[in-house]
Amino acid sequence: MQIKRLAFMSxxxxxxxxxxxxxxxxxxxxxxxxKRGFLQCGVSQGLPGFSNPDDKGNWTGIDVDLCKAVAAAxxxxxxxxxxxxxxxxxxxxxxxxxxxxxxxxxxxxxxxRDTALGVDFRAVNYYDGQGFMVRSDLGVTSTTxxxxxxxxxxxxxxxxxxAADYFRAQNMQYEIVAFEKADEAVAAYNSGRxxxxxxxHSALYAQRLKLTDPKAHIVLPEIISKExxxxxxxxxxxxxxxxxxWVHYATVAAEELGVTSENIAAMGNSQNxxxxxxxxxxxxxxxxxGIPDDWALQAVKQxxxxxxxxxxxxxxxxxxxxxxxxxxxWTDGGLQYAPPIR
Amino acid sequence: MLGALVLAMVWLVANVQSNxxxxxxxxxxxxxxxxxxxxxxxxxxxxxxxxxxxxVLMVGLFNTLLVSVLGIGFATFxxxxxGVARLSRNWLINKTAMVYVEIFRNVPLLLQIMFWxxxxxxxxxxxxxxxxxxxxxxxxxxxxxxPAIEAGVAAWWYGAALAISVSAxxxxxxxxxxxxxxxxxxxxxWRPLAMLTVVVFGGAALMAGMPFxxxxxxxxxxxxxxxxxIVPEFVALLLALSLYTAAFIAEIVRAGIKSVxxxxxxxxxxxxxxDNTALRLVVIPQALRVIIPPLTSQYLNLTKNSSxxxxxxxxxxVSVFAGTTLTQVGQAVEIIxxxxxxYLSLSLLTSFAMNxxxxxxxxxxxxx
Numbered sequence: 001m002q003i004k005r006l007a008f009m010s011x012x013x014x015x016x017x018x019x020x021x022x023x024x025x026x027x028x029x030x031x032x033x034x035k036r037g038f039l040q041c042g043v044s045q046g047l048p049g050f051s052n053p054d055d056k057g058n059w060t061g062i063d064v065d066l067c068k069a070v071a072a073a074x075x076x077x078x079x080x081x082x083x084x085x086x087x088x089x090x091x092x093x094x095x096x097x098x099x100x101x102x103x104x105x106x107x108x109x110x111x112x113r114d115t116a117l118g119v120d121f122r123a124v125n126y127y128d129g130q131g132f133m134v135r136s137d138l139g140v141t142s143t144t145x146x147x148x149x150x151x152x153x154x155x156x157x158x159x160x161x162x163a164a165d166y167f168r169a170q171n172m173q174y175e176i177v178a179f180e181k182a183d184e185a186v187a188a189y190n191s192g193r194x195x196x197x198x199x200x201h202s203a204l205y206a207q208r209l210k211l212t213d214p215k216a217h218i219v220l221p222e223i224i225s226k227e228x229x230x231x232x233x234x235x236x237x238x239x240x241x242x243x244x245x246w247v248h249y250a251t252v253a254a255e256e257l258g259v260t261s262e263n264i265a266a267m268g269n270s271q272n273x274x275x276x277x278x279x280x281x282x283x284x285x286x287x288x289x290g291i292p293d294d295w296a297l298q299a300v301k302q303x304x305x306x307x308x309x310x311x312x313x314x315x316x317x318x319x320x321x322x323x324x325x326x327x328x329x330w331t332d333g334g335l336q337y338a339p340p341i342r
Numbered sequence: 343m344l345g346a347l348v349l350a351m352v353w354l355v356a357n358v359q360s361n362x363x364x365x366x367x368x369x370x371x372x373x374x375x376x377x378x379x380x381x382x383x384x385x386x387x388x389x390x391x392x393x394x395x396x397x398v399l400m401v402g403l404f405n406t407l408l409v410s411v412l413g414i415g416f417a418t419f420x421x422x423x424x425g426v427a428r429l430s431r432n433w434l435i436n437k438t439a440m441v442y443v444e445i446f447r448n449v450p451l452l453l454q455i456m457f458w459x460x461x462x463x464x465x466x467x468x469x470x471x472x473x474x475x476x477x478x479x480x481x482x483x484x485x486x487x488x489p490a491i492e493a494g495v496a497a498w499w500y501g502a503a504l505a506i507s508v509s510a511x512x513x514x515x516x517x518x519x520x521x522x523x524x525x526x527x528x529x530x531x532w533r534p535l536a537m538l539t540v541v542v543f544g545g546a547a548l549m550a551g552m553p554f555x556x557x558x559x560x561x562x563x564x565x566x567x568x569x570x571x572i573v574p575e576f577v578a579l580l581l582a583l584s585l586y587t588a589a590f591i592a593e594i595v596r597a598g599i600k601s602v603x604x605x606x607x608x609x610x611x612x613x614x615x616x617d618n619t620a621l622r623l624v625v626i627p628q629a630l631r632v633i634i635p636p637l638t639s640q641y642l643n644l645t646k647n648s649s650x651x652x653x654x655x656x657x658x659x660v661s662v663f664a665g666t667t668l669t670q671v672g673q674a675v676e677i678i679x680x681x682x683x684x685y686l687s688l689s690l691l692t693s694f695a696m697n698x699x700x701x702x703x704x705x706x707x708x709x710x
Contacts, residue, residue, distance in 0.1 A: 089669050096365060117672040118367035138564075148563045150383075150484060155652075155661070156669025160380040164391045175565065176381045177575070179655045180665060188655070191464045192483050193574070195564045235366050 029233070029240035030074070030290050033101055038080040041067035042100035045085040045181060048206040049314040049322075050106045050126075059083045062313045063104035066125055066231060066248060069303040070102065073247045073295035078302035087181060088157050092117050095234055102244055104231040106200065108158045113232070122245035124230040127326040127335050129223035130162050131201040133208060136218050138195065143222040147172040152185045152194035154178065159199050162225040186210055200227050205320045243289050250296035252338035253278055254305035256329055261304040264297065277341050285341060296341070306336060358675060373671045374399070380666060382657045384573050395667050402659035403684060409579055409658065410645040410688070416584035417644060418637075421591025426621070428596045439592065446589035452650055454586055459578035459654040466574075469565055478558050486572040487559040494553030499546040507539045575656035579648065587644045591637060598633035599625055630703050638696040642689045649685075659684060 033039055043051035043063055051061040064083065072078040086094050086105060095103050096118050106128075107113075109121040132151075134140050143166075153159045155178040167174045177194055179185040186207050189197040197207070201223060208214045231248070233241045254260070257275050259267050267275055276282045279297045286293035303309065307329075314322045328334025362369045374396040381391055386404040389397055427439040446454070463483050467473060472482035480487045493500075511531075518529040559569030602625050610620035651658040652665055664681045668674055 089665060092669075092672055093674050096367060112670075113672070116368045118362075118365035146564075148565050148567065150565060155655075156666040160666065161670070164380050168391065174381065175383045177383055177655045178380075178657075178661075178666060180652050180661075184653065184655070187460060191460060192468050193463060236364070 029101055029237045030243065033074060037075075038082055039067060039071045039074065039102070040100045041070075041081050041083050042086045042091060042094050042103035042105055043067070043083050044105045045087060045183070047106060047182065047203055048209055049202060049318070049320045050206070051083070051085075051104070052206075053083075053085075060313065062126060062309055063106060063231070065303050065309045065313065066104045067102065069251060069299040070244055070247045072298040072302045073243065073250075074291050076292060076294075076298050078298075088154055089180065092119060092232075095119055095232060098234075101240070102231050102233050106203065106229045107232055108200075108227045109230050109232075110158060118235045119232040120235045120241050121230050121232050122241045123248040124228040124335075125248055126202065126229040128200045128202050128227040128229050130159055130198060130225040130227055131204050131223055132220045133189075133197045133204045133217055134195060134220060136216055140220070143220050143224065144170060144172075146174070146196060148174070149195040150175045150177060150193070152177050152179065152189040152197050153199060154182050154185055155180050157199070158225070158227065163198055166224045182207065183210075200229070202314060202320070202322060205314075205322060209319055239290060243291060246285075246289070246341075247295070247299055248306075249338040250278065250299055250341065251304070251306040251309060252329070252336050253341055254296070254300045255307040255336075256331070256338060259300055259305060260308060261301055264301045268297075274341070283342070362675070368671075368673055369676065370673075371676055373667075373673060373676075376671070378667070378670075380670070382662055384576060384657055395663075395671065398667055399659070399663050399680070402657060402662040405656070405662075406645075406648055406651075406658040406660075407688075409576065409583065409648050409651070409656070413580055413583040413587065413644050413648065414641050416580070417587035417591055417640070420584060420588035422595050424588060424592035425595025425599065428592060429599060443589045443592050446585050447593075451582060451586050451647055452653060455578060455582040455650055455654055458581050459574065463574050463578070469561060472561070472566075478556070480559060480561075480566060482566075483574065484565055484571070485574050486577070487566045488570045488572070489559060490557040490568070490570045492555045492557050494555075496550035496553040499550040500543070500553075503539075503542040503546040506542050507535070510538050511535055573656075575651070575654050578654055579651050579656050583644055583647060586647075587640055590640050590643075594633055594636045594640065595629070598629035598631075601632045602628045627703065631700075634696060634700045634703070638693055638700075641692050641696065645688050645692065646685060 027035075041064075043059065043061070046052050047061070049061055051059060051063045053059050067081050067083070068078040071081040074080075084094065084100050086100075086103065091103050091105050091107065092113070094100050103119075104125075106126070107121075109124060113119060114121055132143050132146065134146075140146065146167075147170075151163055151174055153163065153176065160176065160178055163174070163176065177185075177188060179188065182199070182203075185199075186197065188194060190211050197204070199207070201219070204219045208217055208219070211217060231244055233244055253274075257272070257278060259275060259278065264279075268279060268281070270276065273282065277285070280286055280293040280295065284293060286295045289295070292298075304312065310324065310327060311317065314320045316323060324332070324334060326335050328336065330337040359369065375394050377391075378393055378395055378398050379391050382389060382398070382401055384405060385401045386408060387397075387401060389401050424439045424442060427435050428443070430436050430439075466481065466483035469480075469482045469484050472480040472487075474480050478489045514529075514531045514535055518531050521527040521529045557568045559566040559571075599621075606624055606628065607620060610624045615624070648658055649660040652661040655661065659681060664677055668677045671677070
């Protein structure tokens with residue numbers, strides 16, 4: 001009995017004392033995704049225009065479309081993607097631990113996040129800024145009149161920090177109530193707990209739709225910060241980061257070249273060298289990434305170019321009604337600019 | 343067995359370290375001295391956006407302690423009242439207590455918190471239409487605003503007077519109890535205490551005058567400025583925690599009282615003690631032996647349940663430290679570890695104190 005116990009103990013100790021090499025010999029993200037058969041995409045818990053499930057559980061939004069485009073590029077099928085709703089607190093832990101392959105969750109690209117959290121930002125799919133929303137009957141027309149106001153916001157986002165900095169710079173007092181979930185923050189603002197709700201400008205328009213009387217609220221004109229929103233991937237896997245970045249740039253390049261999901265079949269016969277390179281008829285760009293050569297063609301055909309994605313989700317014909325603004329192409333005075341595919 | 347456990351812990355820590363390094367994620371506790379940069383709407387100590395994350399931890403800890411200690415107090419008081427009510431011979435009191443216990447025990451705590459916060463809050467008026475009591479206290483959906491008492495420097499005389507009165511109370515009480523138990527003498531407590539208090543505070547008034555002023559809140563713009571604000575998050579959390587835990591404590595008290603044998607009550611009646619006195623001096627002291635251990639569990643539950651504050655944005659330790667700070671800094675492992683250690687310490691402290699009390703009230707000469 002004693003010998004048996006001793007033997008068991010020594011084996012246990014040996015096994016437990018093994019160096020933590022066993023930790024991760026997992027393959028690259030692309031291999032893992034291909035083996036799994038679908039892309040695991042981390043999105044928000046419901047932000048109209050960016051990632052929002054409808055009553056049947058289908059997800060739509062700019063971020064959702066980016067993930068679908070990546071799936072189309074890798075698998076040739078935009079439907080091979082599953083969405084994981086993540087709160088602001090969970091998003092970075094989820095990607096660090098490998099629970100998701102990419103987070104497309106209206107996340108601001110900041111230096112701290114890029115360097116200290118083990119994630120990489122490779123592209124910006126929406127240039128945004130922070131704003132404030134108040135009730136129209138408060139009679140406030142500018143953020144400089146918000147001295148002493150109570151703000152509702154989401155916990156642990158750049159929003160909280162920016163609001164603190166802004167009020168300090170303007171020498172104004174404020175009280176902040178920070179909720180973990182965006183829905184709770186909106187509910188509290190709706191019930192009158194706070195005078196103003198603050199988050200990214202685009203999210204303000206989106207969340208306004210969820211209020212009991214959207215027309216009774218106005219979005220103040222000032223933008224108090226830069227919020228470049230983009231997808232994030234794990235640091236250390238450059239190939240996967242390249243794939244995600246170039247899928248986004250391909251959608252922008254498609255819009256620059258006038259390629260849409262509708263005319264893509266006709267564009268296949270185009271003699272324009274840029275179009276031919278984009279659609280994979282010339283060059284082996286897909287091969288360099290480890291994905292099929294018609295990666296961009298599939299992405300644009302099944303999801304659309306950047307302009308189509310924008311107009312379908314947040315454009316002026318949608319309930320959000322946001323103008324292209326900073327997100328127009330560089331040729332139209334905006335910031336969306338694709339490096340050349342050559 | 344212990345050796346295997348220690349080895350497992352070492353391996354676990356080494357594994358986490360190497361994984362964090364490999365992925366280029368910051369680790370270590372250096373973040374505690376970095377600037378926080380965000381505001382907190384209820385702070386019991388000095389705090390500003392320039393404070394560091396270590397300060398944030400302390401603010402969160404004090405907020406947790408505040409709601410836990412007050413919650414324990416209210417829950418115990420209400421629990422005892424309800425527990426005794428459950429044993430009342432009056433049918434109405436008995437059944438009312440039963441309905442209360444059944445409702446508040448069986449509805450999940452998170453829903454109760456949400457109810458008090460969103461359900462009740464919605465019906466309070468905005469600050470511009472606040473309910474005012476005497477133009478100095480206001481009730482609105484931003485909280486209860488009370489006038490603050492500002493104490494000048496000379497107020498320490500009053501502080502000293504208060505300290506003297508309180509210690510006199512304990513000293514006189516102990517003296518009277520010892521005399522009663524040993525010699526059967528009845529020594530006066532309240533009259534000398536009253537006279538001492540008058541003398542001591544009179545002396546303070548003489549020395550310091552009236553160094554107190556009232557900081558009355560006034561509506562300026564959006565909110566009330568000045569005074570003390572009790573935020574609705576705090577009220578909702580405290581209410582929900584107290585009412586929920588009181589239901590459990592009521593049942594524990596009922597069990598404890600029932601555990602005292604009927605003979606005790608009959609003997610007390612035979613001695614001519616009225617019901618209330620018998621309850622207070624004979625039944626409850628014996629019932630306490632049965633009540634204290636599960637009561638300790640309820641206190642621990644209340645402290646840990648206060649972490650649900652994160653659902654309604656009350657800035658307790660989970661909300662500001664394991665919530666906002668975690669998302670800003672990104673070091674989930676260290677932050678969750680610190681939070682776990684803090685809850686563990688609070689629980690151990692409570693258990694320790696309650697066990698001391700338990701030992702003190704145990705019947706002398708028995709093994710239980």
